[in-house]
Amino acid sequence: xxxxxxxxxxxxxxxxxxxxxxxxxxxxxxxxxxxxxxxxxxxxxxxxxxxxxxxxxxxxxxxxxxxxxxxxxxxxxxxxxxxxxxxxxx
Amino acid sequence: xxxxxxxxxxxxxxxxxxxxxxxxxxxxxxxxxxxxxxxxxxxxxxxxxxxxxxxxxxxxxxxxxxxxxxxxxxxxxxxxxxxxxxxxxxxxxxxxxxxxxxxxxxxxxxxxxxxxxxxxxxxxxxxxxxxxxxxxxxxxxxxxxxxxxxxxxxxxxxxxxxxxxxxxxxxxxxxxxxxxxxxxxxxxxxxxxxxxxxxxxxxxxxxxxxxxxxxxxxxxxxxxxxxxxxxxxxxxxxxxxxxxxxxxxxxxxxxxxxxxxxxxxxxxxxxxxxxxxxxxxxxxxxxxxxxxxxxxxxxxxxxxxxxxxxxxxxxxxxxxxxxxxxxxxxxxxxxxxxxxxxxxxxxxxxxxxxxxxxxxxxxxxxxxxxxxxxxxxxxxxxxxxxxxxxxxxxxxxxxxxxxxxxxxxxxxxxxxxxxxxxxxxxxxxxxxxxxxxxxxxxxxxxxxxxxxxxxxxxxxxxxxxxxxxxxxxxxxxxxxxxxxxxxxxxxxxxxxxxxxxxxxxxxxxxxxxxxxxxxxxxxxxxxxxxxxxxxxxxxxxxxxxxxxxxxxxxxxxxxxxxxxxxxxxxxxx
Numbered sequence: 001x002x003x004x005x006x007x008x009x010x011x012x013x014x015x016x017x018x019x020x021x022x023x024x025x026x027x028x029x030x031x032x033x034x035x036x037x038x039x040x041x042x043x044x045x046x047x048x049x050x051x052x053x054x055x056x057x058x059x060x061x062x063x064x065x066x067x068x069x070x071x072x073x074x075x076x077x078x079x080x081x082x083x084x085x086x087x088x089x090x
Numbered sequence: 091x092x093x094x095x096x097x098x099x100x101x102x103x104x105x106x107x108x109x110x111x112x113x114x115x116x117x118x119x120x121x122x123x124x125x126x127x128x129x130x131x132x133x134x135x136x137x138x139x140x141x142x143x144x145x146x147x148x149x150x151x152x153x154x155x156x157x158x159x160x161x162x163x164x165x166x167x168x169x170x171x172x173x174x175x176x177x178x179x180x181x182x183x184x185x186x187x188x189x190x191x192x193x194x195x196x197x198x199x200x201x202x203x204x205x206x207x208x209x210x211x212x213x214x215x216x217x218x219x220x221x222x223x224x225x226x227x228x229x230x231x232x233x234x235x236x237x238x239x240x241x242x243x244x245x246x247x248x249x250x251x252x253x254x255x256x257x258x259x260x261x262x263x264x265x266x267x268x269x270x271x272x273x274x275x276x277x278x279x280x281x282x283x284x285x286x287x288x289x290x291x292x293x294x295x296x297x298x299x300x301x302x303x304x305x306x307x308x309x310x311x312x313x314x315x316x317x318x319x320x321x322x323x324x325x326x327x328x329x330x331x332x333x334x335x336x337x338x339x340x341x342x343x344x345x346x347x348x349x350x351x352x353x354x355x356x357x358x359x360x361x362x363x364x365x366x367x368x369x370x371x372x373x374x375x376x377x378x379x380x381x382x383x384x385x386x387x388x389x390x391x392x393x394x395x396x397x398x399x400x401x402x403x404x405x406x407x408x409x410x411x412x413x414x415x416x417x418x419x420x421x422x423x424x425x426x427x428x429x430x431x432x433x434x435x436x437x438x439x440x441x442x443x444x445x446x447x448x449x450x451x452x453x454x455x456x457x458x459x460x461x462x463x464x465x466x467x468x469x470x471x472x473x474x475x476x477x478x479x480x481x482x483x484x485x486x487x488x489x490x491x492x493x494x495x496x497x498x499x500x501x502x503x504x505x506x507x508x509x510x511x512x513x514x515x516x517x518x519x520x521x522x523x524x525x526x527x528x529x530x531x532x533x534x535x536x537x538x539x540x541x542x543x544x545x546x547x548x549x550x551x552x553x554x555x556x557x558x559x560x561x562x563x564x565x566x567x568x569x570x571x572x573x574x575x576x577x578x579x580x581x582x583x584x585x586x587x588x589x590x591x592x593x594x595x596x597x598x599x600x601x602x603x604x605x606x607x608x609x610x611x612x613x614x615x616x617x618x619x620x621x622x623x624x625x626x627x628x629x630x631x632x633x634x635x636x637x638x639x640x641x642x643x644x645x646x647x648x649x650x651x652x653x654x655x656x657x658x659x660x661x662x663x
Contacts (some may be wrong), residue, residue, distance in 0.1 A: 001394075009431075009433065012212060013208065013210070013212075015213050015216070016210045016212055016216070020165060024168075025167070027173075044175045046173060048173050049172050049173050049174030049175065050165075050168055050169060050172055050387075051169070051172055051174060051175055051201045051205075051220070052174050052218060053428060054205055054213055055201060055204050055205060056209050057209065057210055057212055057213055085433060086395055086433060087392075087433055089393065
């Protein structure tokens with residue numbers, strides 16, 4: 001199990017396109033990946049599911065925690081954290 | 091009868107109502123005998139596959155014609171295949187022995203309810219996508235064909251409770267003359283579609299579906315938001331006339347794009363563009379403008395995941411400068427800090443960032459970033475008419491220090507024999523009140539200036555423009571702003587130095603006559619504002635605009651200014 005935290009910085013949050021980008025990226029890894037909304041203490045939810053990600057309502061400024069378990073757990077979490085930190089090109 | 095709703099896509103239409111009722115699934119709680127689990131799981135998978143096939147077909151159909159809309163269906167395909175939803179539906183079939191349509195209904199409804207309650211409007215609007223996919227799955231389960239608005243026999247006003255993305259996918263654009271719905275707002279799917287097709291639309295008309303009758307004649311005034319049923323002969327005549335006038339006005343304003351920007355009495359006003367990325371589309375707009383009044387260079391810094399190199403910047407600046415050829419380009423040096431941050435640049439958190447280390451102050455602090463940008467800009471200066479514009483100047487010392495750094499970079503370039511235009515003009519943004527109040531002194535030290543009305547407004551009203559709690563204090567028509575602009579403009583005009591406006595106000599059709607009346611001859615705005623700005627200018631003579639400026643300066647409150655401007659402009663039309 002590998003876990004890291006970060007904060008959503010892009011201005012629309014994990015909602016429309018950024019949410020789809022995030023879920024598609026998570027889907028490429030083999031590990032089970034979860035995401036938790038720390039700010040509002042909700043989750044953890046399946047990071048590969050668009051509905052789970054949306055249901056966490058993560059706007060800009062939300063602190064999140066990503067965890068993964070599996071053969072590519074570290075790679076998966078690091079990649080997704082970097083994606084969030086990049087601001088999804090917004 | 092008169093009914094009110096939100097006009098979300100402007101226009102006027104008169105015609106017959108077509109009441110559109112999309113497929114609404116009727117679901118009852120149904121379970122099956124456990125020995126049939128495998129059969130039901132297989133049938134659910136088939137249903138899912140056929141729903142996905144429908145979506146793939148629509149997606150393929152749209153990806154050439156309308157890539158934006160195709161994206162909606164790509165998102166629907168993702169929802170159909172969502173791992174969590176699929177797993178939960180299969181579990182409900184396998185362990186609770188729910189029939190698939192009931193399983194689909196249960197699982198989707200749970201999530202739809204959840205996101206409909208979200209605080210965030212962007213997420214709430216997405217509930218429509220899930221509703222849409224749910225209905226598609228259930229319809230496929232029942233083997234019912236899709237019905238939509240793709241083939242209508244005559245021009246109609248489409249009335250519906252709500253329009254979902256799939257209802258409008260293959261919308262018969264020729265025959266839909268207006269859209270009216272019972273729910274929805276400016277950001278809903280129906281509104282976006284209506285605006286992109288330029289179909290007049292009123293959404294959110296309370297209990298529309300209970301009073302509207304299929305086939306009845308209505309008037310849709312999507313300018314004011316009025317729906318008129320059972321219109322009288324006079325009303326029909328009146329609105330037919332209004333409709334043709336409105337269409338004429340829209341067409342005229344589009345035609346103005348290529349026109350020379352002249353006041354009614356023939357005074358030439360220079361129209362500038364605010365650009366950001368410097369891409370080909372932006373450069374293409376040079377044909378209907380006189381200069382670039384604001385080239386925001388932040389885009390270059392914000393689009394990558396590391397600091398742009400001198401070479402990368404040079405290529406972009408060269409492209410913009412050669413694209414605009416002999417038209418001056420006001421390149422604003424890096425303006426970050428406060429609300430604009432760079433992911434790769436770790437800046438200390440400040441208590442009061444809008445009054446902190448931002449714009450030019452940050453460049454002084456990070457001198458290497460500043461010098462790299464200046465080198466790239468100066469090197470590109472041989473390809474066009476570069477003007478360097480410094481943001482967040484608050485005192486004369488700022489200008490002197492920046493000039494010293496620019497001179498240093500110039501001499502470094504000369505030493506290694508790199509050519510640059512030695513006549514590059516240096517100017518400032520006037521957006522801090524202390525700079526505005528010494529505009530006469532600043533005019534002596536610079537070649538030009540541009541008024542940044544957005545920041546100037548927030549600094550003089552002491553209202554953070556990003557803080558929703560103080561929006562009523564951030565008044566773009568505050569008389570103080572006009573008085574200050576008056577002082578800046580007259581100081582620069584007296585000194586014979588070019589002065590322009592590049593904030594929101596510069597492209598605001600209501601404010602433009604006042605700005606010109608105050609003595610501005612150079613206005614810079616986003617490309618979408620140019621046509622209406624030119625149209626407004628042609629409506630007024632210089633004397634009329636001077637009179638308006640005088641009046642506005644004497645009004646006590648922002649609301650008085652707005653009332654006065656609405657009144658005078660309506661008389662002109």
